[in-house]
Amino acid sequence: MPERVRVLYIMGWGRSGSTILDNLLGAVDGLFSMGELHYFWERSVLVGRSCGCGRPVTECEVWSKVLRAMEGSDAREIVRWQSDAVRIRHTWKLLHADPAGGAPALKAYADVTTRLYSAARDVTGARVLVDSSKRPSDAALLQLLPEVDPYFVHLVRDPRAVAYSWKRKKAQRDTAAPAEMLMHGTLNNAVNWTVWNLAADAVRRRAGRSRSLLLRYEDFVSRPRDSIASIAALVGEASAVLPFDDERTAHLGTNHTVSGNPSRFTTGPVQIRPDQQWITAQRLGDRVATTALTLPLLARYRYPLVPRAASASS
Numbered sequence: 068m069p070e071r072v073r074v075l076y077i078m079g080w081g082r083s084g085s086t087i088l089d090n091l092l093g094a095v096d097g098l099f100s101m102g103e104l105h106y107f108w109e110r111s112v113l114v115g116r117s118c119g120c121g122r123p124v125t126e127c128e129v130w131s132k133v134l135r136a137m138e139g140s141d142a143r144e145i146v147r148w149q150s151d152a153v154r155i156r157h158t159w160k161l162l163h164a165d166p167a168g169g170a171p172a173l174k175a176y177a178d179v180t181t182r183l184y185s186a187a188r189d190v191t192g193a194r195v196l197v198d199s200s201k202r203p204s205d206a207a208l209l210q211l212l213p214e215v216d217p218y219f220v221h222l223v224r225d226p227r228a229v230a231y232s233w234k235r236k237k238a239q240r241d242t243a244a245p246a247e248m249l250m251h252g253t254l255n256n257a258v259n260w261t262v263w264n265l266a267a268d269a270v271r272r273r274a275g276r277s278r279s280l281l282l283r284y285e286d287f288v289s290r291p292r293d294s295i296a297s298i299a300a301l302v303g304e305a306s307a308v309l310p311f312d313d314e315r316t317a318h319l320g321t322n323h324t325v326s327g328n329p330s331r332f333t334t335g336p337v338q339i340r341p342d343q344q345w346i347t348a349q350r351l352g353d354r355v356a357t358t359a360l361t362l363p364l365l366a367r368y369r370y371p372l373v374p375r376a377a378s379a380s381s
């Protein structure tokens with residue numbers, strides 16, 4: 068039997084910093100970042116969005132080979148299986164599901180996901196694949212796949228910073244026609260932030276400490292190299308060469324991430340810096356509403372009621 072595919076899955080609500088985390092992990096020796104693989108079929112195959120290398124997946128040196136290995140797969144059908152079997156609200160049920168004896172859509176999606184990971188591993192030769200799809204439901208499914216060796220990072224960010232980020236316009240760079248990324252209202256953001264983080268907590272509890280860790284965005288950007296080193300150690304790559312010149316300067320090469328934030332196209336040296344503009348620039352109404360709506364979980368992740376800028380000394 069071939070070795071199980073080692074997969075590091077990043078969970079967390081949008082605008083929590085998963086794209087830069089994913090890009091840094093992809094630059095670690097032995098790791099290959101696939102981006103948000105959940106959206107491969109819909110956005111890359113059906114819509115034709117570019118890979119991180121700038122080419123359509125059908126012309127990318129990695130994904131064109133993966134697609135050949137997946138010949139016979141129907142992208143439309145796979146997208147239907149996703150909406151039938153791995154919605155976020157399915158997370159808790161999936162933690163105890165049996166794909167072989169479960170609904171046909173779940174079994175079919177479990178099979179195609181296993182094949183996709185195996186093909187990506189065979190094409191890239193990576194020791195660890197990084198999937199930054201962020202979805203706790205797909206993460207729960209990973210634990211059910213006998214041919215996958217799964218690890219999890221749960222990335223969480225102060226919900227007030229996330230609310231501010233959703234309100235800023237960001238041009239899409241990977242579609243033919245420029246479009247604005249989806250805007251999330253204050254209420255929508257607060258509810259989703261809570262549900263997605265609760266679901267990610269459930270996956271971590273099930274996986275245990277030897278296979279998962281919680282990473283606060285604020286800790287990650289204040290000590291990026293240490294954070295990447297901890298994650299490398301989690302996946303059994305403690306001695307891997309890290310892409311850092313110093314604690315916060317990293318080098319990014321061309322990547323082959325299939326979906327994610329426009330910053331996935333960034334290459335060359337990058338300085339990781341805390342983004343604290345929201346602390347002074349956020350509208351008071353958004354601040355108060357988000358604080359009230361996310362109150363039950365704020366303390367759990369050690370976020371203060373009244374946010375203050377961290378000192379710039381570290």
Ligand SMILES: [Zn+2]
Nearest residue numbers: 118120127323
């Ligand atoms: Zn590519």
